[in-house]
Each structure stands twice: as C-alpha cells, then as structure tokens.
Amino acid sequence: MDDFSAPRVAVLGVGLIGGSIGLAARERLGARVAGFDPDAATREVALATGAADTATDSIAAAVEGADVVFCAAPVGRLAELAAAALAASAPDTVVTDVGSTKRDIVAALGADERFVGGHPLAGAESAGVANARADLFEGARWYLTPTERSSGLLYDRLQRAVAGLGARPQAIDPARHDHLMATVSGMPHAVANALVAEAAGDLGSGERPPEVGPSFRDATRVAGSNPAIWADIFASNREAIADSVEAVARRLDAAAALIRAGDREAIGAWHAAAGEDRRRLLEAERPDGPLYELRVIVANRPGTMAGLALALGEAGVNIEDMALHPASDMTSGAVSLWLAGEEQAERGAALVRKLGHGVTVVGAGG
Numbered sequence: 001m002d003d004f005s006a007p008r009v010a011v012l013g014v015g016l017i018g019g020s021i022g023l024a025a026r027e028r029l030g031a032r033v034a035g036f037d038p039d040a041a042t043r044e045v046a047l048a049t050g051a052a053d054t055a056t057d058s059i060a061a062a063v064e065g066a067d068v069v070f071c072a073a074p075v076g077r078l079a080e081l082a083a084a085a086l087a088a089s090a091p092d093t094v095v096t097d098v099g100s101t102k103r104d105i106v107a108a109l110g111a112d113e114r115f116v117g118g119h120p121l122a123g124a125e126s127a128g129v130a131n132a133r134a135d136l137f138e139g140a141r142w143y144l145t146p147t148e149r150s151s152g153l154l155y156d157r158l159q160r161a162v163a164g165l166g167a168r169p170q171a172i173d174p175a176r177h178d179h180l181m182a183t184v185s186g187m188p189h190a191v192a193n194a195l196v197a198e199a200a201g202d203l204g205s206g207e208r209p210p211e212v213g214p215s216f217r218d219a220t221r222v223a224g225s226n227p228a229i230w231a232d233i234f235a236s237n238r239e240a241i242a243d244s245v246e247a248v249a250r251r252l253d254a255a256a257a258l259i260r261a262g263d264r265e266a267i268g269a270w271h272a273a274a275g276e277d278r279r280r281l282l283e284a285e286r287p288d289g290p291l292y293e294l295r296v297i298v299a300n301r302p303g304t305m306a307g308l309a310l311a312l313g314e315a316g317v318n319i320e321d322m323a324l325h326p327a328s329d330m331t332s333g334a335v336s337l338w339l340a341g342e343e344q345a346e347r348g349a350a351l352v353r354k355l356g357h358g359v360t361v362v363g364a365g366g
Contacts, residue, residue, distance in 0.1 A: 006031065007157075008031065008067045009029070009067065009161070010062045011035050011070050014035040016129065017072045017120065017122070018132075019131075020133050020134065020137065021070050022051035024134045025165065028134070028166060034052065034061070034062045034066065036063075040057070065090070066093050067157065068096070069096070075100060075236050076235070079108045086112050094157055095112075095114050096115070096144070103178050104236050107174075110147040110150075114151060116150050118142060140166075141168050142169045142170070143177055144158065144159060145171070181240075186233060186240070192220045196223045293361070294336070295360045296358070296359045307355065308337070312348055317344050317351065318340065318344070
C-alpha cells in the first residue's frame with residue numbers, strides 16, 4: 001500500500017462494530033470505506049450515518065481494490081464470510097475478522113497468508129449501525145492472531161490500521177486468546193445465568209420476586225444478553241468456557257466449605273485477597289496508572305449523568321468504567337467512576353465538586 005494515510009477499507013457486515021470501524025476509518029484514517037450488508041435497510045443507514053462511502057449487497061464489489069477487509073458478523077457466520085472475502089480479494093489485501101473466538105476461524109483460514117484473525121475488546125449496550133461510534137475503539141485492546149503463515153507486510157498493515165482506529169493492537173496465540181476470553185467473558189456470562197436461575201428457582205407461581213440489591217444487579221447484568229450471539233460464542237469456544245466454569249465451581253465448593261467452617265479470620269483473609277486480585281486485574285496493562293474510584297452521591301434528575309460525563313470529558317478526564325447504584329426510593333443514588341492515575345482522579349474530583357456533588361476518592365487498592 002503506497003499511502004496508508006488514505007487506505008481503502010471494506011467492511012463486511014455494517015452493524016455496531018462494522019459501522020464503528022467504518023466511521024473511525026473515514027474520520028481517523030481518511031479512508032474510503034466500502035460496506036457490504038445483505039440487509040438493504042442497514043445499507044441505507046450506513047450511508048446516512050457516514051459509516052460507509054458506498055454500500056452494496058455484493059462481497060466482490062465491496063472488497064474490490066481494498067487494502068484492508070474487516071469481516072463483522074456473528075461468530076457462527078464469520079468463517080464463511082471471511083472465506084468469501086478471501087476468494088474475492090486481491091493477492092495484496094489483508095482480511096481480518098472481529099469475532100470473540102479465534103481458534104476455529106484461524107484453523108479454517110490461517111493457511112492463507114492474507115488472513116489475520118482479530119478481536120476488538122469494545123462494544124456497547126445498543127446494537128446496530130445506528131449506534132455506531134467513531135470513538136468506540138479509543139484505547140481498547142484489539143487482539144490480532146497472526147500465524148507463521150501470515151504475511152509480515154500484511155500483518156504490519158493491519159496492525160497499523162487497527163492502531164489508526166484508536167485501538168491498542170496486541171498479537172496473541174488463538175488458543176491463548178480463547179482461554180483468556182473464556183475466563184474473563186464467557187465464564188462470567190455463564191455464572192450470571194446460573195445466579196439468576198438460582199435466585200428465581202424457588203419462586204412459586206404468582207409469588208412476588210425478592211427485592212435485589214446493587215451487588216446482585218452488578219453480578220448479573222449480562223445474564224441472558226443477546227441469546228443468539230452468545231449461543232454461537234458458547235458453542236465455538238465450548239471447551240475453554242466449560243473448563244473455566246468448572247474451575248469456578250471448584251472455587252465455589254472451597255468457598256462453601258470455608259464459610260461453613262465459620263472462621264472469621266480466614267473468611268476475612270479470603271475476602272481481602274479477592275479484592276486485591278480484582279484491583280490487580282483492573283489495573284493490568286494500563287500505561288496511565290492504577291485506577292482510582294470516585295464515589296459520587298447525586299440526585300436522580302434527568303441529565304445528571306450526562307452532565308458528569310460531559311464535564312469530565314471536556315476537561316480531558318477519561319472515565320475508564322462506571323457503575324450506578326440507585327437508592328431504594330429512586331430519589332438519589334451513588335455513582336462510581338473509575339479514573340486512571342492519581343492526577344486524573346484529583347482533577348476529576350475537583351470537577352465533580354464544582355458541579356455541586358459530594359465525592360469521595362478511593363485510592364488505588366480501594
């Protein structure tokens with residue numbers, strides 16, 4: 001590719017992820033983006049929102065002349081889509097996917113030097129190209145799975161494209177990727193499903209469900225989400241996810257024995273160790289310092305959260321994560337904002353106080 005500052009990008013599947021790739025490629029790379037989607041209405045929205053310069057129902061037309069092809073579809077359809085893209089693409093085109101499991105697709109297509117598997121750790125609560133955002137990948141880890149057969153030049157082109165979208169590319173072995181995703185993504189979904197099933201299992205017909213607190217809401221937020229998508233993920237990464245679920249079951253057995261023994265000191269040490277493990281996991285690979293939590297008490301009024309987010313964003317203070325804990329009467333609530341680094345935490349707290357909210361800063365390690 002002679003001029004990477006203006007690459008030609010094809011996006012096959014213009015939904016939330018594909019549409020966000022298109023928006024970011026056009027805005028950040030100056031790319032000309034060709035979109036493919038079998039749904040005519042989706043193609044129209046992609047054009048209207050600027051996610052693509054052109055949109056077609058032909059894979060061959062979309063990939064013609066492309067430097068980089070991103071395949072964005074449910075996991076169960078990705079291998080077929082990427083194979084079609086490779087068949088229609090030029091010898092010097094790199095083809096990648098955005099699926100959350102990698103072993104199967106790399107095994108199927110990795111012999112072609114033009115294919116490099118990929119997985120951006122980014123998403124949103126709302127699906128569809130209408131919800132696509134150019135900043136969706138800003139600072140996000142984007143795993144790439146090159147093999148010994150991958151073209152070095154094409155891999156370099158892909159990783160530069162990914163970095164250009166605002167993400168942080170990292171090469172990873174497909175099996176290692178799937179094991180990691182099973183632990184931090186698949187298993188939590190399975191555990192959340194089990195938790196809600198256990199809580200609801202003893203309810204009789206017409207019986208009022210028990211009231212739940214923020215701990216239960218936080219732990220089960222992903223339960224039952226996107227059944228069709230997660231059926232594909234569970235099926236394609238079944239061994240790694242099942243192994244992870246069984247490992248958690250063994251830890252729960254040990255926890256049950258510990259709690260039954262009633263040793264307060266041992267239980268306290270176990271609980272403290274979990275907090276320390278969580279802190280280390282959340283801080284992993286953050287170049288801008290450990291996370292600090294801002295605990296903010298706010299009135300339940302329209303625009304409160306938007307005001308907080310806008311004020312912090314305009315000041316260059318990035319919210320790494322957040323959680324909402326409404327009071328039982330819904331008139332007020334607590335907001336937890338996690339910011340990276342002491343300097344960001346101090347600036348963020350000052351801004352929150354300036355907006356008239358009470359705030360407590362919990363230092364690294366909490």
